[in-house]
Amino acid sequence: MTFSCAIIPVFADQLSDRLASLAAGVPGRDLVVMAEVAEEVGYADHHQKKLAFLFSAMRHFAERLRAQGWRVRYTTLDDPANTGSLTGELARAAQAEAAGRVLVTEPGEYRVAAMIDRWPEHLGLPVERFADDRFVCSVADFARWAEGRKTLRMEYFYRDMRRRTGLLMAGDAPEGGRWNYDADNRKPAEADLFMPAPHRVEPDAITQDVLAMVEARCGDHFGRLRPFWFAVTHDQAEAALDQFIAAALPRFGDYQDAMLRGERFLYHSVLSAYLNAGLLDPLAVCRRAEAAYYDGHAPLNAVEGFIRQIIGWREFIRGVYWHHMPGYTALNHLGAARALPGLYWTGDTHMACLAEAIAQTRDEAYAHHIQRLMVTGNFALLAGLDPAAVHRWYLAVYVDAFEWVEAPNTLGMSLYADGGRFASKPYAAGGNYINKMSDYCRDCRYKVSKKSGPDACPFNYLYWDFLDRNAETLGANPRLGPVYRTWGRMADDKRQAARDSAARFLARLDAGERV
Ligand SMILES: Cc1cc2nc3c(=O)[nH]c(=O)nc-3n(C[C@H](O)[C@H](O)[C@H](O)COP(=O)(O)OP(=O)(O)OC[C@H]3O[C@@H](n4cnc5c(N)ncnc54)[C@H](O)[C@@H]3O)c2cc1C
Ligand code: SF4
Numbered sequence: 001m002t003f004s005c006a007i008i009p010v011f012a013d014q015l016s017d018r019l020a021s022l023a024a025g026v027p028g029r030d031l032v033v034m035a036e037v038a039e040e041v042g043y044a045d046h047h048q049k050k051l052a053f054l055f056s057a058m059r060h061f062a063e064r065l066r067a068q069g070w071r072v073r074y075t076t077l078d079d080p081a082n083t084g085s086l087t088g089e090l091a092r093a094a095q096a097e098a099a100g101r102v103l104v105t106e107p108g109e110y111r112v113a114a115m116i117d118r119w120p121e122h123l124g125l126p127v128e129r130f131a132d133d134r135f136v137c138s139v140a141d142f143a144r145w146a147e148g149r150k151t152l153r154m155e156y157f158y159r160d161m162r163r164r165t166g167l168l169m170a171g172d173a174p175e176g177g178r179w180n181y182d183a184d185n186r187k188p189a190e191a192d193l194f195m196p197a198p199h200r201v202e203p204d205a206i207t208q209d210v211l212a213m214v215e216a217r218c219g220d221h222f223g224r225l226r227p228f229w230f231a232v233t234h235d236q237a238e239a240a241l242d243q244f245i246a247a248a249l250p251r252f253g254d255y256q257d258a259m260l261r262g263e264r265f266l267y268h269s270v271l272s273a274y275l276n277a278g279l280l281d282p283l284a285v286c287r288r289a290e291a292a293y294y295d296g297h298a299p300l301n302a303v304e305g306f307i308r309q310i311i312g313w314r315e316f317i318r319g320v321y322w323h324h325m326p327g328y329t330a331l332n333h334l335g336a337a338r339a340l341p342g343l344y345w346t347g348d349t350h351m352a353c354l355a356e357a358i359a360q361t362r363d364e365a366y367a368h369h370i371q372r373l374m375v376t377g378n379f380a381l382l383a384g385l386d387p388a389a390v391h392r393w394y395l396a397v398y399v400d401a402f403e404w405v406e407a408p409n410t411l412g413m414s415l416y417a418d419g420g421r422f423a424s425k426p427y428a429a430g431g432n433y434i435n436k437m438s439d440y441c442r443d444c445r446y447k448v449s450k451k452s453g454p455d456a457c458p459f460n461y462l463y464w465d466f467l468d469r470n471a472e473t474l475g476a477n478p479r480l481g482p483v484y485r486t487w488g489r490m491a492d493d494k495r496q497a498a499r500d501s502a503a504r505f506l507a508r509l510d511a512g513e514r515v
């Protein structure tokens with residue numbers, strides 16, 4: 001039986017040789033279609049480095065596929081014939097090729113899945129869809145796991161993933177006797193640590209072309225484009241993984257939650273963009289980390305912690321996203337409505353921790369997890385910022401940001417906008433937490449030791465004000481019982497001082513004053 005040519009769209013986060021739709025096609029006969037389109041550029045104010053990373057990685061992947069014998073039709077953003085949409089580019093390709101069908105791997109985002117639903121009608125072609133098997137847990141498996149559970153907890157899911165993959169398993173038991181070594185992790189920052197740096201790549205001719213195009217066409221987007229140093233090929237991403245395993249993994253666990261001025265990466269892997277785009281395979285990355293433990297190169301607390309982030313958190317978050325979409329991105333359990341202040345784009349604030357996290361976000365399109373969760377996220381939670389606006393910000397500013405992973409982290413973990421579908425309580429904290437885990441407070445205009453008044457750390461009074469404001473919604477949460485009891489025992493004048501300080505601060509924030 002002979003088939004007419006199939007067209008195989010490959011999206012920016014599907015840059016993997018073993019993509020299911022590529023495996024179903026035939027090199028030389030079928031046509032891979034890749035396109036840089038205005039529709040995708042414009043749906044968020046994507047950081048310039050993020051756009052450059054994705055376009056360059058796409059162009060390199062197109063070259064890789066051609067070298068493997070594939071025919072690839074690639075439309076650049078500045079091609080005058082570019083229709084500006086993925087559907088438009090597929091329609092052009094289908095017409096030019098007289099294609100008989102479309103083969104597509106399920107996309108990462110609900111929005112794109114809904115677009116694919118319309119393709120049979122729009123393109124007049126049958127569309128065969130393949131599950132994205134680059135994840136350990138399929139969407140269907142997650143739905144089965146989640147069925148009947150009132151709340152979803154990552155820890156139990158993670159144990160299943162350990163059993164399923166055999167990673168760090170000694171027979172049926174976890175290696176070392178415990179599933180989780182977090183108790184040994186999370187040491188505060190030390191300023192004199194030797195800091196490994198992530199692997200930096202010199203832009204080649206393809207990347208230089210992309211940088212010039214992004215500069216010309218998207219120069220008004222957020223963030224600094226240069227210096228550009230991200231890996232954009234599979235080999236370069238492998239080199240970044242090698243460097244992480246050799247230099248940073250052994251202390252990954254110890255300093256996972258630490259923050260230091262001027263140290264933007266600490267012992268983090270800075271691999272999320274490569275994993276999410278498809279340049280690295282998550283399971284292969286975990287196997288490399290596991291081997292480093294069995295070789296004696298890295299301790300169990302570091303390797304278990306790292307593997308948990310990938311087969312635990314990353315897989316779990318994806319499951320949560322698909323389990324709760326559509327509708328998840330519109331949730332606002334706490335009814336937060338404050339507009340996103342301009343400082344999220346400028347970093348112009350006296351608050352040293354926020355200024356640092358936002359400046360590095362602007363420069364690198366990267367901040368590590370604790371900066372995202374406990375600095376920018378914590379502030380957004382305590383100040384009652386509109387979750388939809390915060391979600392758009394996180395989706396725009398990080399090189400690794402795709403909705404399936406960004407939205408549950410922002411709306412669920414950080415803002416509690418989903419009412420605790422997987423977090424047992426909001427990640428709210430006062431200045432003490434930031435002071436313990438960082439050196440930010442040392443040079444801050446505000447005093448972390450002060451609880452209220454113009455010099456006091458804003459996190460301190462915003463924390464109590466947040467709890468007070470949301471007492472009706474959060475007061476019955478058993479994990480918040482002790483803090484509500486502390487608030488209740490506080491002297492009236494102290495409580496009022498916290499409320500007054502918060503009201504003054506938030507009024508200045510709303511007025512666009514420098515806070
Ligand atoms: C508000 C908020 C928004 C976030 N948005 C994104 C996002 O858009 N894209 C994204 O990939 N991650 C996101 N995260 C999760 C996490 O912050 C990043 O994955 C991590 O900082 C990436 O840096 P790294 O590669 O150095 O990670 P490492 O600290 O080295 O961790 C190793 C890997 O584990 C995975 N991982 C760790 N934590 C998480 C998590 N909570 N959810 C999913 N995967 C995780 C990542 O693939 C990461 O590369 C967000 C977290 C928060 C709190
Ligand atoms: S004092 Fe408060 S605002 Fe300043 S750096 Fe510390 S936590 Fe941040």
